[in-house]
């Protein structure tokens with residue numbers, strides 16, 4: 534488990550277990566859930582539709598054997614069922630918000646009963662932006678519930694009538710891969726449910742989503758020119774695990790994800806001009822588009838790299854990057870190349886001559 538997330542999870546569990554620290558525990562839990570949800574937001578904003586039904590680890594043992602869409606569905610169907618049908622005994626967001634119709638699926642269960650290709654087929658059915666909207670609505674609804682509960686509620690247990698209600702809801706599959714969930718949930722008190730479906734369960738599936746998307750990015754980049762349109766090296770990029778390159782549909786660079794049409798302005802401009810990259814453009818030094826916007830503190834470092842490629846070619850550029858990474862510890866190139874494009878070019882050329 535991610536070390537930072539594991540530590541936060543442990544701390545939250547400890548705080549929730551004592552009356553004196555319970556409120557602090559709830560506060561941290563809500564903040565932590567928001568932090569984890571941000572990972573889902575990045576994935577939904579950065580990846581193409583097809584990424585959500587791919588199973589790059591299909592057949593493996595573990596949560597990473599599923600799809601991105603299934604993972605989101607599963608986390609939030611479970612949370613919705615537990616928060617509403619079990620703890621609050623009211624209507625699930627899935628039904629009150631009309632999400633079944635909006636998402637375009639007949640399924641109402643957690644998905645535990647699905648196997649292999651059924652998971653990919655089900656994932657294809659789902660409308661991902663609506664699925665994301667549903668997930669966000671469930672998260673907010675549960676956060677409101679967490680703020681409403683007090684320490685005495687934590688010890689509340691569940692009875693036969695609660696179990697019956699869950700069975701009748703038909704929101705948990707009858708197959709043995711799924712129906713154990715009802716006994717499992719009803720065997721816990723409210724505190725136990727908060728610890729698992731509302732926290733640890735998220736961590737496990739979001740980590741699995743990260744593995745899936747890292748693999749999808751690596752597969753997307755295979756055989757693709759590692760030089761980005763703006764002149765960065767995808768092979769050396771600190772976003773390498775997040776982004777499958779601006780030369781593929783897996784472009785998760787912020788200049789693409791933040792653009793209204795999700796196309797990076799540098800990519801769009803190069804394609805319009807029918808050139809290989811900004812390093813072939815005469816306007817490079819004065820350009821303020823996309824990655825070269827003056828608001829980007831890495832704009833001049835990006836230009837320095839494109840200028841280097843223009844003078845010395847891509848092969849030399851990748852070699853210089855290898856040398857820089859051997860010599861220095863850095864994530865963003867501006868940490869080494871600074872804020873002046875000509876100075877940055879000089880640093881690259883001096884490294885090239887070593």
Ligand code: SF4
Pocket residue numbers: 761765766767770771772773776777778779780784785786787
């Ligand atoms: S952010 Fe840019 S340099 Fe980094 S991997 Fe994506 S396209 Fe390549």
Ligand code: SF4
Pocket residue numbers: 798799802803806810811814815816817820821822823
């Ligand atoms: S105008 Fe700017 S974004 Fe367009 S190709 Fe030239 S350098 Fe790149």
